[in-house]
Amino acid sequence: MEPFRHDIHGNPSGSHAASRRAKNALEDARDLIASLINAHPGEVVFTGGGSEADNLAIKGRAFSGGRRGAIVTSPTEHDAVLESAGFCGSFGCRITFAKVGADGLVDPAEVASHVTGGTAVVSIMLGNNETGVRAPLEETASAVKAAGPEAVVHTDAVQAYVSERVDVEALGVDLLSLAAHKFGGPKGVGLLYVRSETTLAPVVHGGGQELGRRSGTHNVAGIVGMAAAMAALEADRTSFRPRIEAERDAFEAMLAELAPDVVVTGAGVPRMVQTSHVRIPGVRNEMLLVRLDQAGLAASAASACQSGAATVSHVLEAMGMTPSVARECLRFSFGWSTAAGDGARAARMVAREAGALR
Amino acid sequence: MRALVAMSGGVDSSVAAALMIEQGWEVMGVTMKLWQGPQGEAPTAGCCTVADAEDARRVAARLDIPYYVWDYTEEFMSGVVGGFIDDYLTGRTPNPCVECNRTVKFSRLLAHAEALDYDVVVTGHYARITSDGGRYRLWRGIDSAKDQSYVLSMLGQDQLSRLRFPVGDLTKDQTRRIAGRLGLRTADKPDSQDICFVGQGDYRDFLAGQGVVPVQGPIIHRDGRLLGVHHGITNFTIGQRRGLGVAVGEPLYVTGIDPDSGVVTVGDRSDLGVHEVTVENLSWVDRPAAGPVLVQYRAHGQAVAAEVSVDGRTAVARFAEPQPAVARGQTLALYRDDEVVGGGIIADTA
Numbered sequence: 001m002e003p004f005r006h007d008i009h010g011n012p013s014g015s016h017a018a019s020r021r022a023k024n025a026l027e028d029a030r031d032l033i034a035s036l037i038n039a040h041p042g043e044v045v046f047t048g049g050g051s052e053a054d055n056l057a058i059k060g061r062a063f064s065g066g067r068r069g070a071i072v073t074s075p076t077e078h079d080a081v082l083e084s085a086g087f088c089g090s091f092g093c094r095i096t097f098a099k100v101g102a103d104g105l106v107d108p109a110e111v112a113s114h115v116t117g118g119t120a121v122v123s124i125m126l127g128n129n130e131t132g133v134r135a136p137l138e139e140t141a142s143a144v145k146a147a148g149p150e151a152v153v154h155t156d157a158v159q160a161y162v163s164e165r166v167d168v169e170a171l172g173v174d175l176l177s178l179a180a181h182k183f184g185g186p187k188g189v190g191l192l193y194v195r196s197e198t199t200l201a202p203v204v205h206g207g208g209q210e211l212g213r214r215s216g217t218h219n220v221a222g223i224v225g226m227a228a229a230m231a232a233l234e235a236d237r238t239s240f241r242p243r244i245e246a247e248r249d250a251f252e253a254m255l256a257e258l259a260p261d262v263v264v265t266g267a268g269v270p271r272m273v274q275t276s277h278v279r280i281p282g283v284r285n286e287m288l289l290v291r292l293d294q295a296g297l298a299a300s301a302a303s304a305c306q307s308g309a310a311t312v313s314h315v316l317e318a319m320g321m322t323p324s325v326a327r328e329c330l331r332f333s334f335g336w337s338t339a340a341g342d343g344a345r346a347a348r349m350v351a352r353e354a355g356a357l358r
Numbered sequence: 359m360r361a362l363v364a365m366s367g368g369v370d371s372s373v374a375a376a377l378m379i380e381q382g383w384e385v386m387g388v389t390m391k392l393w394q395g396p397q398g399e400a401p402t403a404g405c406c407t408v409a410d411a412e413d414a415r416r417v418a419a420r421l422d423i424p425y426y427v428w429d430y431t432e433e434f435m436s437g438v439v440g441g442f443i444d445d446y447l448t449g450r451t452p453n454p455c456v457e458c459n460r461t462v463k464f465s466r467l468l469a470h471a472e473a474l475d476y477d478v479v480v481t482g483h484y485a486r487i488t489s490d491g492g493r494y495r496l497w498r499g500i501d502s503a504k505d506q507s508y509v510l511s512m513l514g515q516d517q518l519s520r521l522r523f524p525v526g527d528l529t530k531d532q533t534r535r536i537a538g539r540l541g542l543r544t545a546d547k548p549d550s551q552d553i554c555f556v557g558q559g560d561y562r563d564f565l566a567g568q569g570v571v572p573v574q575g576p577i578i579h580r581d582g583r584l585l586g587v588h589h590g591i592t593n594f595t596i597g598q599r600r601g602l603g604v605a606v607g608e609p610l611y612v613t614g615i616d617p618d619s620g621v622v623t624v625g626d627r628s629d630l631g632v633h634e635v636t637v638e639n640l641s642w643v644d645r646p647a648a649g650p651v652l653v654q655y656r657a658h659g660q661a662v663a664a665e666v667s668v669d670g671r672t673a674v675a676r677f678a679e680p681q682p683a684v685a686r687g688q689t690l691a692l693y694r695d696d697e698v699v700g701g702g703i704i705a706d707t708a
Contacts, residue, residue: 286428290386290474293424323432357473 001186001228004221012218013209022220029227036230037176037193038167045192045210046223050158050179052203053192054080054123056214057154057175060200061121062088069120070094074106075318076131078156081123082314094118102320103269104133112143121152121175127160130315130331132275133266134160141172152198158182158190162233162335163241163273174198180222184336185229189222244334245273247343251332252276254347259354265319265329276332283354285330291353297346299330360384361522362476364467365418365425367410369544370482370525372417373533376540377524378480379421386476387418387425390467392434392458393555417542428470430462437461439555443568446561446592449615450687453509453657454553460512468520478522485510485698486526487518494518496643496698501529508657511691511701512641565592575620577604580613580629588622591615596707597630597683611683631680637673637690637702647700652693653677655684655704661693673702 004025010018012026027041034041047053058081062069071085075097089095098111106124115122122144127134141153154175157166162183168176176193180186194200194213206215233240255262255278265277280288285301292299316326332346361383363375378385389411411427418425438457445452463481471479484499485507494515498505513521525533537545556564566572572590579585586604588594593601598612602624611630614623635655648668652661653675663678675690684707692699 284470286426287470287473290424290426327429 001221001225004224008220012220013207022218025224026218026220029223032227033191033230036166036234038169039193040196042211043168043194043196045194045213046218047190047192047214048219049188049190050078050156050177050182051080053158053177053179053190054078054156055084056192056200056203057081057156057177058084058121058123059088059203060213061152061154061175061198062093063091063201064120064199065201067120068092070096070116070118071121071123072096072098072111072114072119073123074098074100074111074125076100076104076128076133076315077123077125078129078158079314081125081156085123093120098124100318104128104131104266104315104319105269106135106140108136108139108143111140112147115144115148115151117148117150119148119151121154123154123156125156125159126166126171127157127164127272127275128315129159130313131265131277131319132271132331134164134270134272136270138170138172145172159275160272163237163244165237168193168195180226180229183229183233185226186222189219189226191226240336241273243340244338247338247340248273248276248332248334249343250341251334251343251347252278254344255350258347258351274334276334277329278332279325279329280350280354281328283357284327286327287357288330288350288354291356292349295349295353297349299332299350301330359478360386360476361478361480362467362471362474363387363423363480364463364482365389365414366482366550367407367413367417367544367547368482368550369537369542369547370484370533371480372414372482372542372544373528373536373540374480374482374522374524375417375421375423376536376542378522379423381524383478385421385423385480387414387421387423388467389414389425389427390430390462391427392430392438392462394431413544413547417544420540420542430466433462433466434458434555439568443565443570445687446565447570447617449591449617451595451685452687453689454555455657456509456512456689459509464513464517464521468517472520478520480522480524482525483510483523484526484530485523487521487523493644497526498693498696498698499523499526504530507693507698508654508689508691508701511643511689511698513643514641515644518643562593573620575622577602577622577624579606579610580623580625585610585624591617591620591622594622596685627682630682632677632682632684632707633680634674634676634708635684635690635704636706636708637675638671638705640668640671640673640700640702642700643698647692647694651675651699652695654691654693655681655688657689661691666692671702672705 008021010022012023030041030044034044062071068091071093073085085095096114098106100106124135124140126137137155144151144153152174155173156177158177158179161178174195179190200213202213204215209215252264261281263279289301312323312326361378363385365371365387375385375387415425438454441457442452442454468479483506484501484504486497488495498507534545575588576584577586577588594612594615596612599609602610610624613625613629646668648666651666653664654661664675666673666675686704688704689701690704691701
């Protein structure tokens with residue numbers, strides 16, 4: 001990204017030499033990214049992050065062609081999808097929620113059963129950012145296409161991409177959101193994969209960049225950084241995945257030994273390898289977070305509301321947890337900085353600090 | 359020695375945190391999230407809003423202390439809001455800040471602080487705690503215009519031993535000057551006057567929003583005349599003069615609210631005098647005090663002479679002079695000079 005802070009400072013939308021250098025760098029990044037997700041370069045739309053990509057997918061489809069298209073989604077989606085859908089709903093778009101089991105999974109056939117001729121988009125996230133549950137996305141996309149060949153499938157892959165391979169053909173999706181900061185890239189930049197022939201109303205109007213789908217001067221440095229992070233991730237994934245999985249599994253095994261009543265969310269279903277979402281009965285998550293923070297272990301209690309207080313998670317609520325149960329849940333994340341043995345070490349800290357509160 | 363400072367985002371708790379740091383304590387700041395709207399949205403008007411939490415966060419960052427926001431909405435709902443609504447429905451005038459102190463701030467928060475190995479909880483209240491041979495004493499704040507000892511009158515020895523009110527020894531001006539000197543963004547922030555969950559609206563709008571259905575009833579003068587019809591006893595409080603909806607050519611005041619019959623009784627100013635009150639839920643800062651004391655029956659009011667006789671957790675306080683506008687549901691705080699002796703809730707007036 002460094003050269004783009006000073007040398008290559010041109011606006012890629014211009015036509016002089018400085019602009020061309022920036023534009024070339026931008027398009028090189030696009031080519032690289034497209035190849036990494038098995039898409040055509042023209043199918044990559046750069047955005048200001050994952051939330052914006054979700055907004056474009058949902059609102060772009062619902063309002064494309066001047067209509068008020070219907071939206072099918074799940075109650076465990078990220079707020080960027082849910083709030084966008086809600087916004088569309090306030091304009092008359094019909095919003096339907098698929099059922100989610102206590103394990104956090106959607107049923108592909110049940111999702112498909114909601115598809116009608118008026119459905120503009122079906123949005124099911126690849127991996128849940130709170131619980132780590134990995135959706136049966138391929139089966140869901142197939143079921144949806146079988147129910148309505150014109151139906152468009154979107155997936156928010158923001159959380160999943162760091163550990164799950166994204167091949168848009170293999171997944172069978174038409175729209176896919178990514179955010180650079182989730183895989184080691186800079187914050188404030190992301191992308192929406194848009195399959196050719198998929199019509200979208202833009203959310204950001206203006207000079208017509210990104211083939212009219214997202215106007216505005218590009219964050220060249222950010223996009224170059226995102227491409228570099230994606231390339232590094234792909235090169236690393238075959239070793240990253242098993243290493244992280246081993247630490248996560250060691251964490252859960254040690255925790256089960258030291259605190260047998262701890263419940264791991266989604267223990268029996270497919271999960272992303274970097275997440276461990278647990279419930280510690282009898283311990284309020286806010287209190288444990290402070291103790292862990294002071295002991296040097298960072299964890300999170302689902303999402304934070306605007307004021308910073310841990311709210312009762314809509315994801316856990318959709319899975320049937322009561323607020324008092326949800327308040328006993330914490331999420332632990334594993335990543336590049338996780339060293340060998342950290343999983344077991346973290347489990348011992350959690351057991352000790354939780355023990356002090358029980 | 360570790361101190362947990364309850365930071366509302368106002369200048370008083372900001373300076374309280376700063377003073378504890380100056381005194382060498384290891385300080386952590388916490389904002390208690392007490393209320394949210396029906397869709398979980400944070401309040402944007404009144405006290406304890408999202409903006410207030412941001413102010414507290416920025417002050418904590420400036421003071422270089424850890425800072426968290428904790429969710430007490432459930433406790434607040436059951437401990438404060440439920441009672442608030444019930445009180446109005448039964449013709450009482452609640453003081454939710456007192457109930458919040460009783461059931462949330464100085465019970466749950468204190469317990470959580472202890473669970474996290476914090477020695478004291480600190481707030482920005484204008485009141486003073488002194489210790490005298492192992493016994494704790496509670497006093498009005500130095501700044502009599504800002505004194506908040508009334509809403510702290512339910513505190514006892516166990517709590518006081520684990521509380522600190524650093525700004526109680528200061529005037530409001532001094533507090534603001536300290537905040538200015540420290541460069542805290544809250545130095546010039548205006549004080550919040552509103553009930554945190556009512557915001558800028560009126561408590562009547564809040565009750566309506568909570569589904570309270572007003573029931574009509576008669577407005578009757580003390581002399582027996584039927585003067586008109588009211589639209590719900592929750593619209594009235596003892597001593598109220600405005601909004602009665604009836605006029606007889608002289609000022610009228612609410613002298614009685616009967617939840618069973620729905621009758622609101624009005625009279626002239628001389629009819630407002632209350633001679634004695636029965637107090638329930640009585641607690642003492644240290645030990646029971648019977649005999650002559652000073653009592654304060656409103657948050658913003660003078661303490662007046664009374665004679666108190668105690669019977670377990672109830673008491674009868676007989677005013678030396680009849681007092682106007684004494685409302686059931688309000689707290690009666692007992693003082694000896696500027697020292698808080700105890701407090702309870704007014705159950706009956708006569």
